[in-house]
Amino acid sequence: MKAIRQGGGPGTAATVLVTVILAFIALAWTLPSFGVLVTSFRDSKDIFTSGWWTVFPHEAWMKTGEIAVDPSLDLDGEFEMEGSRADFPTWRTGVETKPGRLLKWYGNKRTRKVEIFEKRWKGFAANLTLENYANVLAAGEIKYKDANGDVISRQGNNFADAVLNSLAVAIPATVIPILIAAFAAYAFAWMEFPGRKITFIIVVGLLVVPLQIALIPVLRDFMKLNLNGTYLAMWLAHTGFGLPLAIYLLFNYISQIPRELLESAFLDGATPFVIFTRLILRLSVPALASFAIFQFLWVWNDYLVALIFLGDKNRVVTSALAAMVGEKGQDWHLLTSGAFLSMILPLAVFFALQRFFVRGLMAGSVKG
């Protein structure tokens, strides 16, 4: 099968070329996240002064010694050292006198000091630390070294709280819409009631409606109810906004369950509630799981809804991270570790349950 599809067997020039191109794209796709991951473990002083790629073995100029320059040497115009001639500004930026050997004037003319640099392999013992994570999780005062190695102390961003807030928002905001949508999908699929068809058409229409259309009125309601900044507000909002897709997906699944299966249960005298909890929910596990992953990733990664209904109270990871970009835009040791902390859980869920996620994507590609 595979050989036919490939148009040439494995190992042919075409297959090798395709693999090389794909490897290049995959590398380019992974590099940005990888850089952030590496940086999050580096010492803050190192981050300020060198690129993250320098933690890997590479050839670099290393200072190996100093020369005290003869006080009689005339520094005006060009002058010679170790067989190379150059003027003072050039000596200050460095001159390679021999391959792999660099001389560089230190400071101003009066120092009469030249530093010797040689090309050496370095990076086998990168200076890695967990301190950034401790700092970004902390709530109180944190200390770290800036580019000059001076200790700076600032207020921590309390990411530990943000992670807990995200959990407190995302778990119920995933389970609640599933439950509500499953009940509704069952009613739409297997019960008779007036207005059934028209309400379901409304659900389909709402699938692509942009969130922005609802934000201002809902915000006003929440202000009247004094709900802003609470988990409850987030659960309600994410449930309301997630319901159309949830009902649509679960309806498609639940309406396909064979009628005979349900009829025999009815004949045994089971109530709709019992049929729903014992039979429907159990049969719909694949669809429930697909939507659960979808909704969990959506809620965990959401920024807009959290920004508007939580504000600065009970910050979730996305809003905490965004706030940190605003306050500490150059503190990459905190930003990278914060970013990585915000990504761990969704990435784990994603890789563990990718199969269900892909199925949900396929079924839900009508949603915007």
Place this chain on the structure above:
Amino acid sequence: MNDGKNRAWTLARLALTLALAVGFLWGGYALLRSYQGSKLLLTLIAVCWGVGSVALLYFVLNEAAEALPRKAKALVLPLVFAGPALVLLFWFLVFPTLRTLVLSFMDATGTGFAGLDNFKFAFTDPVMREGFLNNLLWLVAGTGATVGLGLLIAVLADRSPFENVFKALIFMPMAISFVGASVIWKFMYAYKGEGTNVTDIGLLNAVVVAFGGQAQAWLLLPFWNNFLLILIMVWLQTGYAMVILSSAIKGIPSELLEAARVDGANEIQIFSKVIVPSIVGSIVTVSTTIMIFSLKLFDIVRVMTGGNYGTNVIANEFYMQQFTYGNSGRASAIAIVLLLAIFPVLAYNLKQFSERKAFR
């Protein structure tokens, strides 16, 4: 006689469950409002209370409905099952849409009538014009690049022995938030300024300098900075396009490809004459989804530039109008414009659905 006793017993049980449920709902709410102890415990309580309340709600409502006489029960039971969903849908989507429509004709505070002023702003103000043009750029360049790359990768991966590894790596950003992705790319674009002792810590500048170029403050670069922001969406969404298109390609019958090869078609002809026509439906679906995405796009622009340096988009202007300038009239008009832009897709979905005969 026995019947009456049963009835009394049912009612008593119902009253008790109801009281317990109200106690649980209200008690949990009061506890969460006043709780001051450990955050971890609070999180646990909140999760249990939130999920438990909803489950309890259905249980109690069902108990109550089942206690009704047969005829009333048949009427009320569907309401118990579908009711909560309908209440939320109307509260959070249907009524807000109508209320936003009304607000869009009102003044900044939503109290006085403003006629068409807000829409005049939405369509003629220079800020909005910039937003529209940028959104158009996102729509065309973003969707084009995402779908094009996704298709290329899907076709190539179909021919590689390491298909699954490559696909997983390219798909991975789908799990990352737009805010997280913005931090990742802000770091890629980082610029340290000029000077003798400056080493670049941003990969883009390091690569540019290594090839003899000049380090730049990329996000301040007029016009081109938009493409650097669009690149973030392409990075995030290409995996989605790839997955959908890849499964469509796998659905093409092998005989079709084989027959084309026997007829002497080369790979490029097979791609353009066999593969693309067979998956055109999937390409349209993916493109539509990503276009809707790029119309509503907010997070990336908000975090990367705040809409400054010529990168503003409509959804960011919506946020600015409501929360920076406090003008709910203008913000509502922008939301209505967004809805209008998406309306063709909405209408198409409804048409498709009514043709499907989902209801028996």
